[in-house]
Amino acid sequence: MTTFEELGLNSELISSLKDLGFVEPSPIQEKCIPFILNSKKDLIALAQTGTGKTAAYGLPILNQIKSNEKDLRAIILCPTRELCIQITQDIKDYAKHLKSISVTSVYGGSSIDLQIRALKKGTNIVVGTPGRVHDLIRRKVLRLQSIEWVVLDEADEMLDMGFKDDLDSILEQTPKTRQTLLFSATISKSVHSIAKHYMNDTEEISIGEKNIGAENVAHEYYVVSTRDRFEALKRILDHLPGVYGILFCRTRNETQEVADKLKRADYDTEALHGDVSQAMRTKIMDRFKHKKAGLLVATDVAARGIDVSNLSHVINYNLPDNDEGYTHRSGRTGRAQKRGVSISIISPREIRRIKELERIVGREIVFKKVPSGEDVCQKQINNFLDEIENTEIKEITNEQHFTEIADRLNKINKDDLIKHFIIHKFGHLLYANQNSRDLNADAKTFSPRKLSGEANSAVKINFGKKHGFSIKDIFGLINSNKNLKGIEIGKIDLMPESSAFSVEKDKVADVIKYLTGARYRGQKIIVTKGSEGSSYSTRSRSSGSSYSARSRSDRPSRGFSGNKKRFGRAR
Ligand code: ADP
Ligand code: MG
Numbered sequence: 001m002t003t004f005e006e007l008g009l010n011s012e013l014i015s016s017l018k019d020l021g022f023v024e025p026s027p028i029q030e031k032c033i034p035f036i037l038n039s040k041k042d043l044i045a046l047a048q049t050g051t052g053k054t055a056a057y058g059l060p061i062l063n064q065i066k067s068n069e070k071d072l073r074a075i076i077l078c079p080t081r082e083l084c085i086q087i088t089q090d091i092k093d094y095a096k097h098l099k100s101i102s103v104t105s106v107y108g109g110s111s112i113d114l115q116i117r118a119l120k121k122g123t124n125i126v127v128g129t130p131g132r133v134h135d136l137i138r139r140k141v142l143r144l145q146s147i148e149w150v151v152l153d154e155a156d157e158m159l160d161m162g163f164k165d166d167l168d169s170i171l172e173q174t175p176k177t178r179q180t181l182l183f184s185a186t187i188s189k190s191v192h193s194i195a196k197h198y199m200n201d202t203e204e205i206s207i208g209e210k211n212i213g214a215e216n217v218a219h220e221y222y223v224v225s226t227r228d229r230f231e232a233l234k235r236i237l238d239h240l241p242g243v244y245g246i247l248f249c250r251t252r253n254e255t256q257e258v259a260d261k262l263k264r265a266d267y268d269t270e271a272l273h274g275d276v277s278q279a280m281r282t283k284i285m286d287r288f289k290h291k292k293a294g295l296l297v298a299t300d301v302a303a304r305g306i307d308v309s310n311l312s313h314v315i316n317y318n319l320p321d322n323d324e325g326y327t328h329r330s331g332r333t334g335r336a337q338k339r340g341v342s343i344s345i346i347s348p349r350e351i352r353r354i355k356e357l358e359r360i361v362g363r364e365i366v367f368k369k370v371p372s373g374e375d376v377c378q379k380q381i382n383n384f385l386d387e388i389e390n391t392e393i394k395e396i397t398n399e400q401h402f403t404e405i406a407d408r409l410n411k412i413n414k415d416d417l418i419k420h421f422i423i424h425k426f427g428h429l430l431y432a433n434q435n436s437r438d439l440n441a442d443a444k445t446f447s448p449r450k451l452s453g454e455a456n457s458a459v460k461i462n463f464g465k466k467h468g469f470s471i472k473d474i475f476g477l478i479n480s481n482k483n484l485k486g487i488e489i490g491k492i493d494l495m496p497e498s499s500a501f502s503v504e505k506d507k508v509a510d511v512i513k514y515l516t517g518a519r520y521r522g523q524k525i526i527v528t529k530g531s532e533g534s535s536y537s538t539r540s541r542s543s544g545s546s547y548s549a550r551s552r553s554d555r556p557s558r559g560f561s562g563n564k565k566r567f568g569r570a571r
Contacts, residue, residue: 245313373436458530
C-alpha cells in the first residue's frame with residue numbers, strides 16, 4: 001500500500017489528511033500526485049465521480065506553493081457554484097496546516113463586489129466558474145500572468161453547459177508556460193478538442209474503464225405508460241422505506257411540479273433547480289444533508305456538485321437525454337464504499353435506450369415490476385413492525401406513564417387492541433391501496449425478459465482481466481462477427497482468468513460456433529457453455545454479487561420519513 005508520504009507530500013499536508021481521515025490515496029491520487037509534483041507536462045485525468053479527483057490535483061498544487069507567496073499561482077475552473085464552494089472548502093481543509101495560503105472562490109449569482117474585494121487582497125488560488133472568471137478578467141481585477149497551473153475540473157460538464165467561449169478566452173490569458181490539468185469523468189469529443197487546442201505534450205491518466213458505472217451501483221428499471229409515471233413513482237417510493245436519494249427530472253418546470261405533487265401527497269421532498277434562489281438553495285441542501293428531507297427532486301444542472309456521499313438511491317423520473325448523463329446521475333450513489341441503486345422509470349418506447357445504457361455502464365440493468373398496492377402495504381407494515389421490535393428500551397425516570405397506559409389498554413381485549421392499533425396506524429395505507437391498479441405497462445408492448453436475463457444463458461470465454469480483456473472486447477468480438485452481429489448481451493462478469501456473459505438461450509450454440517477459433521490479441525478463443533441449468537443472472541444473484549437482496553444493514557439508519565408522516569396520521 002502506497003502512503004501519502006511516499007507520494008512526496010509535505011508534513012503539513014499529511015497532518016491535514018490525518019485530520020480528514022484520509023488513510024490511503026485513492027488510485028487516481030496515487031497516479032496524479034507524483035505526476036503533478038514532478039512533471040511540467042499537461043495532464044488529462046479520467047476517473048469516475050467520487051474517486052477523489054479534487055485532492056488528486058489540490059494536494060500536489062498546494063505542496064508547491066510557498067508560504068508567504070503573494071502571487072496568484074493556480075486557477076481551478078469548474079461548472080457550478082456548488083462545486084466551486086465545495087472545491088474551495090476542500091482545498092482550505094487540505095491547506096489547514098500550511099501557513100498563509102489563501103484560496104478565493106468566484107462564481108455567478110453572488111455579489112461581484114465582495115469577490116473583487118477578496119481578489120484585491122491577494123490570493124494564491126482562485127476557484128471559479130468560467131463565466132464569472134471571464135467577467136473578472138474583463139474588469140481587470142483578475143490577472144493571470146503569474147499562473148502556473150490551470151485546472152479544468154469536470155471539463156466535460158463545463159463544455160456541455162456552454163462555457164466553451166469563456167474557457168477559450170480565459171486560457172488565452174494564461175502564460176504559455178502554464179501546466180494544464182484536465183479532470184473529467186468522461187471523455188467526449190469536446191474534451192478532446194480542448195485538449196487539442198490548449199494542451200501539448202499531454203499525459204493521460206485513466207482509472208477504471210471510462211464511462212463505466214461505479215461497481216457499487218446496481219441498476220434497475222420499471223416500465224410504465226407515461227400517464228402512470230407519477231403514480232408508479234409513489235408506489236416505488238412507498239416500497240422503499242428509508243430511501244435517501246435524488247430524483248432527477250428533465251426541466252425546471254417538471255422538477256417543481258413533481259416536487260409539489262409529492263409534497264401535497266405528504267412526502268418529505270425538496271426541489272432544486274435553476275429558479276431557486278441561492279439563499280433557498282442553502283436551506284434546502286441543509287435539510288437534505290441532515291436527512292430532514294429524504295428525497296431531493298432536481299435537474300441535472302442543479303444536482304451537479306452536490307456532495308452527499310451516502311445516497312441510497314438515484315431515481316430517473318425520465319431518462320437523461322444522453323448516455324453520459326446517465327453515468328453522471330448514477331455516479332451520485334454508490335459512493336464512499338456504500339452500495340447504491342440507480343432506478344429508471346421508462347415508457348415502453350424507451351426500452352431500446354436501456355439496452356444502450358447497459359452497454360455504457362457495462363452491467364445488466366435489471367427489469368423490475370412496479371409493486372402492487374398489496375406489496376406496498378406489506379412492506380410498510382413489516383418495516384414498521386421491525387422498527388417496533390427493534391426499539392431500544394432506555395431507562396427512564398417518569399415510569400408512571402407506563403402503568404397508566406397499561407391500565408387503560410388492559411381494559412381492551414388483545415384482538416381488539418391489535419385491530420385498533422392497525423387501523424389507527426395503517427388505516428389510510430390499507431384504504432388507499434385496496435383494489436389498486438397494476439401500474440406496469442402492458443408486457444405485450446415490450447420484452448424486458450430478453451434484456452434482464454431470465455431467458456438467457458451464460459457462455460464462458462478463456463480471457464479475463466489478466467489478459468486485459470474488457471467489456472468492450474466482448475461487444476467487439478460479437479459485433480465484428482458477421483454471424484453474431486446484433487446479438488443481445490446480458491450480464492457480463494469479468495474474472496481474472498476468464499469471463500462469462502449471457503446471451504439469449506437460442507443464441508448460445510451460435511456464439512460457441514462462431515467465436516471458438518477466432519482470435520483475441522493473436523490468441524485462440526475458446527468459448528464454452530456456462531454451467532448447466534442455471535441461467536446466469538440467477539446464479540450470480542444467489543452468490544450474493546447482485547444487490548437485489550440488500551441486507552437490512554445496508555439501509556441508511558435514518559431515512560425517508562415521508563412515509564411515516566403520510567401514514568401516521570389519525571383518521
Ligand atoms: P470526484 O471529484 O472524483 O468526484 P471528490 O474529490 O469530490 O471526488 O471526492 C469524493 C469524496 O471522497 C469526498 O468526500 C472526499 O473527501 C473523499 N476522499 C477523497 N480522497 C479520499 C481518500 N484518499 N480517502 C478517503 N476519502 C477520500
Ligand atoms: Mg470532482
